[in-house]
Amino acid sequence: MAEVKGKTNKTPVEETVGSYMTPIRDTLEIFSGKWKIPIITALFFNGTCGFKDLERVVVGITPKMLSKELKDLEMNLLIDRTVEDTRSVTIRYSITEYGKTAKSVISELHSWGVKHRKKVFDIDDSTVMESCDTDEKDL
Amino acid sequence: MAEVKGKTNKTPVEETVGSYMTPIRDTLEIFSGKWKIPIITALFFNGTCGFKDLERVVVGITPKMLSKELKDLEMNLLIDRTVEDTRSVTIRYSITEYGKTAKSVISELHSWGVKHRKKVFDIDDSTVMESCDTDEKDL
């Protein structure tokens, strides 16, 4: 029960949990940052988009960031970039089938966030709770 | 079907989705960064800890970061900082009951991350899948 002096019975997270943290870091790396989820959401809601479409739809993003984030998302197999070889080449961005699995993550982030707002900002949440639980939309 | 020239039928994310993004940003703000989840996980696995305990257990963190992150997590009601007024004052950090709701988020980040690693790195995952599905530990 008593601790040996200077040492602890606490076990280092990395050691104990081993590979537990790594996939979490992966996921966070993919979804965190200011623009990734807005872009994914835009493609979910609007379907296939061109570059300029996304620039308009993801309000406030600069072309540099958009370009970079699209590359990242493509590398992670979440979106597709297809070149249609029409006259005046058209480029189309869309979510992959695999990308659609991101839905579970995003909706968990969303629903926890909703509850958190209630916890932090609301005083009495008993009346609002039912409208919260049914809050999940298509995405 | 045809687009009006120069304009798009695409709808801006912020407008369409309205308040959809805000809680997602909240959640990401709370859980992203290099140390928040390791700290939470440490408290989940080890129970109540002191500051130096956490410094040892969350391998690599500096006292400055630890101090800052603990304040953030406390502000967000996820952890408790209690001062035990023993001789030689003891300080104990622990997860709040509310903080335990973070489990759903963290385990979603984890399980998606596991699947993602398989998708990206593995060639054939049929043999490893069963050890994956039972991979969820207590947290």
Added chain:
DNA sequence: CATGGTGCTATACTTTAGTATACCGCTATA
């Protein structure tokens, strides 16, 4: 009364994320 543990804070620095602004080649249209 030194040594070492606890719970931090302070200062200075580097690295990463994001912004601002300009510009480019190509094509389609008036």
Added chain:
DNA sequence: TATAGCGGTATACTAAAGTATAGCACCATG
């Protein structure tokens, strides 16, 4: 043949996140 849209890149900057290192007041133990 000018104008405007498309799909971006280039350069320079600011701000936020994280690191490195030192130190301090308090207490307990030998």
